[in-house]
Every structure is written in C-alpha cells, then in structure tokens.
Amino acid sequence: MPQRPGQPRPLSETPRLRPLFLALRTLCIATAASMATAGLLVPQAAYAQAAPAPDSRELKRFDIAAGPLEGVLNQLGRDTGVLITFESKLTEGMRSPGVRGSHTVQQALAQALEGTGLGMVRAAGGGYALRTLPAMASTSTAAATAPASGTTLAEVRVVDTAPVGGPTEGTGAYTTRSASTATHFALSPRETPQSISVVTRQQMDDQGLVSVPEILDKTPGVTVGRNDSERATFYARGFPIENFQFDGVPSTLDTSNQYTTAIGDSIVYDRVEIVKGATGLLTGAGYPSATINLVRKRPTAEFAGSLSFGAGSWDRLRTTADFSGPLNASGSVRARIVAAAQNANSYVDYYKRDTRNLYGVIEADLTPDTLLTVGVDHMTSRADGATFGHLPLFYSDGTQTRFSRSLNPASRWSYWDNDSTNTFASLKHDFGGGWKLDVAASHLDQSKDVWFGSAYNGSVDRYTGQGIRMLSGLLPSESKTDAVNVALTGPFTLGGRTHELMLGAGYSRQHQQAELHNTVFTTVPNYFAWDGYIQQPASPKRADRDTVIAEKGVSAALRLRPADALSVIVGARASWYRLHDQSTGVAGDISVDDDLNVRAKIIPYAGIVYDLDRTWSVYASYTDIFHPQTYYKDANDRPIAPLTGKSTEVGVKAEFLDRRVNASLALFHVKQNNSAQYVSVNDDTGNEIYKAVDGITSKGLEMEVAGQITPSWNLSAGYTFRTSRQPQQQDVILSAVNTNQPRHLVKLNTSYRLPGEWSKWVVGGSLTWQSRTYYETSDDNHWRADQPAYAVVGLMARYEFDRHLSMTLNINNLFDKTYMPGLGSYGTGVYGDPRNALLTVNYKF
Structure with a gap:
C-alpha cells in the first residue's frame, strides 16, 4: 500500500517575503520577456483581434x-x-x-x-x-x-472570455476562470490563496485522457503511484490524496477500493480541479496534499451530441456517446446522457480489463431563481488476471530484480470486479442581491468482488528461483455512503465596502461491510518458471467486518475586502467524527476493533491575497490538519491515531492576456504527527502493519503556467520541488517520508493549431520528467531498490475534416521508456505502460 511522507523547514527559516516576491516577480517577467522575444507571446491587442467576441446578437x-x-x-x-x-x-x-x-x-x-x-x-x-x-x-x-x-x-x-465558473467544454482552453474547490467562494485562480491546477475538457480530448488516473498523471505537481493492476494512489507534495469532491460537494469514498470504483471514465467530466495543500475549511478531515474536484458535464440549452470510436494497442476498443439538450419547448427542463464502453487486453500476460460507464442528469428551472438537478452515474469494471501487489523487488542477496514488463504475478484464476452507482441531487436558489443557497445530497453504492492470488511475497534466489510465496484470498465488500451538504453564500456591505460570507454544513455516513477470509500463502517452487497456472487454494471465511464512519461539520468563512487590492479570507470548520469498527466471527463472537469519537474538532483556515497591480498578486494561507487513519492498522489490527499537523503556503500569482493565461509560484511547508510508518505484513490476516511517527515535515516549491498563449496555442506546464525530512531515529527508514515520490517533477502539455492551409491540423504532445526515487525495506536488511530519473514523452495529432468529423492519434511513451511508477507498494514494483497508441474518430452534431 502507499507509504507515508515527510517535509520542509519552518517558514521562520525562509527569507522575508517582500524581497522574495520581488525576486520571483522579476524571474517571471524575465521568463515572459524571453518568450516574447522568441515569438511565443503575442501582443494583447493582437490576441483580442484574433479571438473575436461571441455573436452579441444571439x-x-x-x-x-x-x-x-x-x-x-x-x-x-x-x-x-x-x-x-x-x-x-x-x-x-x-x-x-x-x-x-x-x-x-x-x-x-x-x-x-x-x-x-x-x-x-x-x-x-x-x-x-x-x-x-x-x-x-x-x-x-x-x-x-x-x-x-x-x-x-x-x-x-x-x-x-470563457464563462466565470462555467463549463470548459467548447472553450478550447487549458484553464478556467474560477473555481470554488478551496473555499466555496467562486474565485479566479489568482484570487484563491492556494495553488490550483485545472485539467479542462479540451486537454482531456487533446491528449486522449480517458480515466482519472490518466488525467492526474498529466497534472502539474501530482504523481500517480500504481499499487497493482486495479488500484492507484495519487500524491501531491509527497502525501497521498484522499479528499474528493463531486461538483464541489465533499464526498467520502471507500479507501480500500482506492477510488477506482467511484471516479469512472473521463467522458463524464467537464473538468477536474486540483487544489494543492490542506482544504480543511470544506472537507474537515484530510491530508495536506490536495483536494480533487470532479466537475461533471451539465445539460446544454441547445441540442448537441457526439459519437466516438477508438482502437488502440493491445486490442483496445473504445466507444462513447454523449447527447444533450432541452426536453420541452421553453428549455426550462434539460437533460444529458453520456455512455462509454472499453475492452482492453494489456502488455501484461493474460490480464484483461473491461469497463462500462453510464451517466445521466436532468436540470429543471423550478422558478426563474431555483434550479433542481438530479442525476446518476454508474460504473462497472471486470478484470481477469488482476494483481494484488506486483513484482518482487529483490533477489535473496539484496540486489534489485529486473523482470520482464510482461510478467504477471497473478494467478490465472484471479479476478477483480468493481461496481459503483452514485445517485445525486442538488437544489440551487438565488435570493437576489448575490445571495445563493446550494443544497446537495448523494447516495453512493460501491462493491467489489475479488479473488486474488499474487506471487510476490518474499525474495527470489537468483539461481534456483525459490523464495517466493503466492498470497491469495477472497475480498468481497460493500459500501454505502449518504451525504448532505448545504452552503449559503452572498455579499454584504460593511464600512462602505462589499464583502462576502459563506456558511456551510455537511453530514456523511459511510457503512462498509466486508467478509474477512483467511489469507493463504502458497510456496512457488521456481519463480522463473511462473506462468500463473497454480491450484486455487481454499480461503475459508473467518469473520464479518462492519464499519460505520459518520462525519458532520459546520463551517463559516468571511472574504473581507478592506481595500480594492486586498482580500482576506478567514474561517473555520467544526467537525464531529465517529468511527465504529467491529468484527463478528463465524462462531458468533463479536470484537470491537476500533471505536473512535472525535467531538467538535476545530480546523481554522486563513488566506490573504494582495494585488500588486492588475497582473500580479502575492498571497499566503494557513490551515490545520486532521485525518483519522482508519486504513492503517497497528500490530493489533487497530487503526493508528489520527493524523494532525499544520500546513502553510506563500506565493505569487499572475494573469496574462486578458486572463487567458494563469501563472503561479508557491512555497509550502507541512508538519505532521502520527504519520503512518509501514512495518510489515501480518501473516495471519495478510494486512499491513503500521505504526505512528511524529515530526514528519515536508517543504517545497511549485511553479505552474496554464492557458491560451495564443488563440492557436494551449499550454499547461509545471515544476515541483519537494523535500521531506524525518526525526532522527537510529536504524529506521521511514516510509512515511515517501521516498518513492520524486524531489523534482516537471510536466508539460501542449497543443497547437497549424496556420493557414494547415489549419485543419492540431498537433501537440506531453512530457513528464521526474528525478530519482527509491524504496528501502524497513527491516534490518535495509535493501534498496532504485528508480533512476526518467522522462516519458507523448505525441498527438488531430485532423478536422469539417466542424463535425475529426480523427485524433495519441502516442504514449513514444520512446518506450521502462520505468516503475509504483515502486515499493507492498514491497513490490509496478512497471509503467510501454509505448502504445490510440486512434479515435469523433463525430459531433
């Protein structure tokens, strides 16, 4: 499973802010000037002339x-x-x-x-x-x-410009005008006192991003660690990301499913917003990594539709359909239905995964000021030859293994089936004068049916192939989550100036039920001869686990405008958290594994933004960290104590070219207590054992620029530097520091429409480069596996036959780089995808 991280020096050790901001501003101006000299930027007037306003007669x-x-x-x-x-x-x-x-x-x-x-x-x-x-x-x-x-x-x-807070679909842009993921105020990226990244519908379409892990793999400052064939852990600033929102509403997901059953196909989403750092004001409990807001597509006022068909490497076939429009003559009732289906084999032997997604939503104007939305999205996935963990990392002499990328450690009978149905509704009412009420409710059903058998436990004798055991067992579970969130926002006048107020309340209850089966270890005689053909052992049931997690909270925030150039956000959330986890054995005996009750945990939030001029702003923000760690169990199979700490951030932001381009530079510092430290695996249950470690710190720098450099050129680029530190403990290597996360990370995504007679062509590509990472065992051996620095390059080209029909080719990992983005999960290694391609034909009407 994912490891835990560490971080930076206190802010008191950083230079004074004003000289730093002036230096950063000078650096950004110099960068912009060099781009202009190279012809990469165009005068703003020319830009406006090239991008005329929509027809105002409409x-x-x-x-x-x-x-x-x-x-x-x-x-x-x-x-x-x-x-x-x-x-x-x-x-x-x-x-x-x-x-x-x-x-x-x-x-x-x-x-x-x-x-x-x-x-x-x-x-x-x-x-x-x-x-x-x-x-x-x-x-x-x-x-x-x-x-x-x-x-x-x-x-x-x-x-x-593009609509403020509106859909990115149809704008052709790689950025958005506003986002409310951090505070529920509709703020532009420049007005938000935290780092924010947005992956728009245009970027998803350009680069063929068909899943949320693929989207986050292209997001500046975010990495995707593969735990096995079915699960991924997302990281930012060295920490796992576990906070999600759907359409701005905080949601609880089943952690044991690692989010794969609830976030579905990208065809459902208009954009994905990622706010870096802790966001305790809206979410309460959470890591200081990031919050991911998945913003679904909405019905359109006019009829529109699209169909696509794609074919790619490893027998990949993909089809999508998207239809939207009014249901009555006045247009007061509108609907949208989206479907996607994909069948695919893999570069991994005898592994196959099929997915189905269906999304439907209806909007109704109950009154001119009241909007009702109801919808459902459903996802299923069926995987054969699914792994649980992946390839052993070490030979028995402590050296690192080098297996073929196609080797599958799973048995032939292994499978992993996921189902998820998310039903949701919202009511938005405009009271006038800028005051608005948002009420949202959802019911999320998740289930998984898993029979795993994965040969990875142990180390391989390089001469005999002995030393590996297959870990196998059943993992059936169900999870039901009900959530309600209410938010009231609006302006008020004080001291002759207009300010804003946000009041919020939320409640969620998650009920998880799982059958606990005995984990079986089977010796593999010769791992070099492993082909997945092995007898399926029995996995007797030993208990039923019943877990209820209930969280409720109230929050309030003020956005004060004491001066035109100054914005101050102050607020807090009071959270109540209750966890009850019990098991009932096959003989009827009941044991309470955990009974956590946190009352009125106060999580403060503060942010300040000061406009230096019409282009540049400086900002700072602070929030506390609080996160119950129900997944990470100690040697007695009880969750370790809740994570606590503090998160601070300072930075500079800018808007260029009539706000079509956003740029930012941030310095962050995080300190955590009770970070989860991996110890070993419990041979009786197969569960991982963790312990809590105090004093883990992380600090770093993030730079990002995104938007339309010209009407023909989109760009999203970022650089992240992160370093994590741990308290001095002799002979202990802390996985809480997450050494499997890079210190340096560069991401670049771009597309360009060719000029003149070639204007039907759009070309582009992507680049991800990261510095060296490693995994070191926590036992007395301290064996170490290294992943050297590597770069992965992608290319895309689209030809538009007319305004309806287009064809796009995406090539990923162009140079066929061999690398491991999942280094260390379960003490194993997972390879990244080899070179592959996807050709998609799309028809819009």
Missing part, C-alpha cells in the same frame, strides 16, 4: 433578480461568458432592476444598467466598455450601445 435567457448593481453585473458576467471588471466605487450604493427574459448581450447589459447613469459601448478588441453617461444621455438600449466618443468619461473594460 438571444440568451436571463433570470437575474433585482439587487445591488455589483451583484447583478457579476451574475450577468457569469451567465453571458463576459468578464465585467470595475471599481467598487463606480457601482457603490447603486441598485439594478435585474435582467429577465430573452435578450442579446447588449440588451441585457442595458436592462441591468437602467436608471444607473451608466452605459456600455463596444471596445476595439471585441469586448465592451462600461462608462458613466453624460447627464443628458438616454439610458435606453440605443444610448447604451452608442459608439464611444470623447475622452473624459470614466471607463471600465469588459473582456470577452
């Missing part, structure tokens, strides 16, 4: 209630995909009649500004400009859309 339906002008304009910007920026003093004290009915963008703006003395004009770059009208000017639509004249009027620029 009628759109609006239901924006009367209220403060600032709130109405902000809502109008979100609904139209037009970013409206202005100084608070321009709209201070003004009210708007709101916007209702079907209008063009200009008509909607005119209605919002009626009676305010303000009007708007088209700007040269294809956007709009908001101006104070002369006293004799009419506030009608005609006056509001009159040509610009004169130079004495106060002006605020309005720039056409």
Whole structure:
C-alpha cells in the first residue's frame, strides 16, 4: 500500500517575503520577456483581434433578480461568458432592476444598467466598455450601445472570455476562470490563496485522457503511484490524496477500493480541479496534499451530441456517446446522457480489463431563481488476471530484480470486479442581491468482488528461483455512503465596502461491510518458471467486518475586502467524527476493533491575497490538519491515531492576456504527527502493519503556467520541488517520508493549431520528467531498490475534416521508456505502460 511522507523547514527559516516576491516577480517577467522575444507571446491587442467576441446578437435567457448593481453585473458576467471588471466605487450604493427574459448581450447589459447613469459601448478588441453617461444621455438600449466618443468619461473594460465558473467544454482552453474547490467562494485562480491546477475538457480530448488516473498523471505537481493492476494512489507534495469532491460537494469514498470504483471514465467530466495543500475549511478531515474536484458535464440549452470510436494497442476498443439538450419547448427542463464502453487486453500476460460507464442528469428551472438537478452515474469494471501487489523487488542477496514488463504475478484464476452507482441531487436558489443557497445530497453504492492470488511475497534466489510465496484470498465488500451538504453564500456591505460570507454544513455516513477470509500463502517452487497456472487454494471465511464512519461539520468563512487590492479570507470548520469498527466471527463472537469519537474538532483556515497591480498578486494561507487513519492498522489490527499537523503556503500569482493565461509560484511547508510508518505484513490476516511517527515535515516549491498563449496555442506546464525530512531515529527508514515520490517533477502539455492551409491540423504532445526515487525495506536488511530519473514523452495529432468529423492519434511513451511508477507498494514494483497508441474518430452534431 502507499507509504507515508515527510517535509520542509519552518517558514521562520525562509527569507522575508517582500524581497522574495520581488525576486520571483522579476524571474517571471524575465521568463515572459524571453518568450516574447522568441515569438511565443503575442501582443494583447493582437490576441483580442484574433479571438473575436461571441455573436452579441444571439438571444440568451436571463433570470437575474433585482439587487445591488455589483451583484447583478457579476451574475450577468457569469451567465453571458463576459468578464465585467470595475471599481467598487463606480457601482457603490447603486441598485439594478435585474435582467429577465430573452435578450442579446447588449440588451441585457442595458436592462441591468437602467436608471444607473451608466452605459456600455463596444471596445476595439471585441469586448465592451462600461462608462458613466453624460447627464443628458438616454439610458435606453440605443444610448447604451452608442459608439464611444470623447475622452473624459470614466471607463471600465469588459473582456470577452470563457464563462466565470462555467463549463470548459467548447472553450478550447487549458484553464478556467474560477473555481470554488478551496473555499466555496467562486474565485479566479489568482484570487484563491492556494495553488490550483485545472485539467479542462479540451486537454482531456487533446491528449486522449480517458480515466482519472490518466488525467492526474498529466497534472502539474501530482504523481500517480500504481499499487497493482486495479488500484492507484495519487500524491501531491509527497502525501497521498484522499479528499474528493463531486461538483464541489465533499464526498467520502471507500479507501480500500482506492477510488477506482467511484471516479469512472473521463467522458463524464467537464473538468477536474486540483487544489494543492490542506482544504480543511470544506472537507474537515484530510491530508495536506490536495483536494480533487470532479466537475461533471451539465445539460446544454441547445441540442448537441457526439459519437466516438477508438482502437488502440493491445486490442483496445473504445466507444462513447454523449447527447444533450432541452426536453420541452421553453428549455426550462434539460437533460444529458453520456455512455462509454472499453475492452482492453494489456502488455501484461493474460490480464484483461473491461469497463462500462453510464451517466445521466436532468436540470429543471423550478422558478426563474431555483434550479433542481438530479442525476446518476454508474460504473462497472471486470478484470481477469488482476494483481494484488506486483513484482518482487529483490533477489535473496539484496540486489534489485529486473523482470520482464510482461510478467504477471497473478494467478490465472484471479479476478477483480468493481461496481459503483452514485445517485445525486442538488437544489440551487438565488435570493437576489448575490445571495445563493446550494443544497446537495448523494447516495453512493460501491462493491467489489475479488479473488486474488499474487506471487510476490518474499525474495527470489537468483539461481534456483525459490523464495517466493503466492498470497491469495477472497475480498468481497460493500459500501454505502449518504451525504448532505448545504452552503449559503452572498455579499454584504460593511464600512462602505462589499464583502462576502459563506456558511456551510455537511453530514456523511459511510457503512462498509466486508467478509474477512483467511489469507493463504502458497510456496512457488521456481519463480522463473511462473506462468500463473497454480491450484486455487481454499480461503475459508473467518469473520464479518462492519464499519460505520459518520462525519458532520459546520463551517463559516468571511472574504473581507478592506481595500480594492486586498482580500482576506478567514474561517473555520467544526467537525464531529465517529468511527465504529467491529468484527463478528463465524462462531458468533463479536470484537470491537476500533471505536473512535472525535467531538467538535476545530480546523481554522486563513488566506490573504494582495494585488500588486492588475497582473500580479502575492498571497499566503494557513490551515490545520486532521485525518483519522482508519486504513492503517497497528500490530493489533487497530487503526493508528489520527493524523494532525499544520500546513502553510506563500506565493505569487499572475494573469496574462486578458486572463487567458494563469501563472503561479508557491512555497509550502507541512508538519505532521502520527504519520503512518509501514512495518510489515501480518501473516495471519495478510494486512499491513503500521505504526505512528511524529515530526514528519515536508517543504517545497511549485511553479505552474496554464492557458491560451495564443488563440492557436494551449499550454499547461509545471515544476515541483519537494523535500521531506524525518526525526532522527537510529536504524529506521521511514516510509512515511515517501521516498518513492520524486524531489523534482516537471510536466508539460501542449497543443497547437497549424496556420493557414494547415489549419485543419492540431498537433501537440506531453512530457513528464521526474528525478530519482527509491524504496528501502524497513527491516534490518535495509535493501534498496532504485528508480533512476526518467522522462516519458507523448505525441498527438488531430485532423478536422469539417466542424463535425475529426480523427485524433495519441502516442504514449513514444520512446518506450521502462520505468516503475509504483515502486515499493507492498514491497513490490509496478512497471509503467510501454509505448502504445490510440486512434479515435469523433463525430459531433
């Protein structure tokens, strides 16, 4: 299973912030200047000219209630995909009649500004400009859309862009305008006082990313460790990621399934947002690694659809279908249904995995201010020849093994079947004046049926092939999770300035039931002759385990704006956590394995963002860490004590090219107590044994840039440096430090539409480079397995026959690099995929 990490020096040892920020800003400016010199950046005016505004004559339906002008304009910007920026003093004290009915963008703006003395004009770059009208000017639509004249009027620029907080589908961008994953406030990446990465629908389509592990494998600062053929552990800043959200709503997943049964196919998602660091304000319990927000696709106002067929290496066949549109004449009820199916063999001998995904959602405008959403997503996977752990890492003399990538340690009769159904509903109500209520509920059913037999336990005699045992047994389990979350957000005025308030409450209850069967060890006579053909041993049932995890919490946060350039977020969450874990033996005897009850655990959160100018900001954030570790058991098969600690972050952010490009640089520092330290495997149960270790620290640096460098060129790139430290303990190697995670990590993803006669071609690629990692055994031998630094390169090319039909070729691991991204899991090694390709034909209508 995943190991535990370690980290950096205290912030008190870092240089003073102002000189550091100035140095970082100088570095970023120099980088941008060098890109411009090389012709990689284009003037902003040229960009605006090349990317014209959407047709403003198109009628759109609006239901924006009367209220403060600032709130109405902000809502109008979100609904139209037009970013409206202005100084608070321009709209201070003004009210708007709101916007209702079907209008063009200009008509909607005119209605919002009626009676305010303000009007708007088209700007040269294809956007709009908001101006104070002369006293004799009419506030009608005609006056509001009159040509610009004169130079004495106060002006605020309005720039056409992707919708704020809206879908990334159809924008063609590698970034988004806002995200609420960290605080539930709809903030731009620059306004969020933490590092944030976004993988958009366009990037998924460009690079053929069909699963969440593949998406995270392309995310800056995130690594994907493979535990075996079916499970992956995601890491950020050296720690496992276990916090997930669906559409911004925190959700509890069955840890023992390692998330594979609940996160399904990428065809379901519009984008994936990853906020680095601890996010205790919304999630309560969690690691200081990251929170992953899986944002599902939503129904569209107009009918749209797509069909695709893909074929690739190892007999891979993939089909998808996606249909969306209104269900009634008025468009007040809309629906979307998405399906995906994939069958695939593998480069690993006799391993095969088939998946099916189905997603359906309906939206209904109950009133102009109330939106009801109900939906369900379902996933099944069936894997034959599935592994549990992977290849032995050591020969009996302590040297590292070098087996073929195709060797499968699983028995021929091994299988791993997953099923997951997530039913959800939400109700959103706009009270007017910017105040909104979000209520969300979900019911998640997960199950797995596993018969594993995997030959990996022990070390191999390099001459006789002896020394390995096959670990086998049954692992059937079910998990049901019910969750409800409520959030109220809105602006208020204090001291003549507008601020924001968020109030939240949540409850979740997870009930896990599992049959516990005896684990059987079978000696493998000669591992060099292993072919998976071995008798299936009996795995008698010894007990039934029943685990209930209930968590509830309330949170509150203020986003204060004491000055135009300053934003301060302060808040806290009070969490109640209850775990009851008991086993009932076959003879009827009941034993309580754990009974944890945490009352009113307070988790503070603080963040500050200061705008140096219209492009650059500096920020800092802090939160506590609290995470019950139910999976990690001690020698008595009881969970170790909850993880605690502190997480801090400082950095600088920037927006370029009318916010089409986001850039950031962050320094982070984390300190943890009760980190899980791997000890050994319990021969009686087959479970891993851990102990708690205090004083694990981790620190590092993250740099990232993402967005549209030009209308034809998308880029997502990042660099991460991380170092972890442990308290001095003689003769102990701490897996809590996660030496299987790199200190240096570089990721680059890009696509480019060729100019002129070649404009039907889009080409691109990806690069992942990471520094050396290693795994060292915790016993007295201290054997060590190394994975040298390596790079993996991918290429893509798409030809668009017309606006409906396209064909995309993705080649992964172009140079066929042999590497192990799963080094050390269960003391074994897992190889990354060899070179492979996928050809996809897509038709949109």
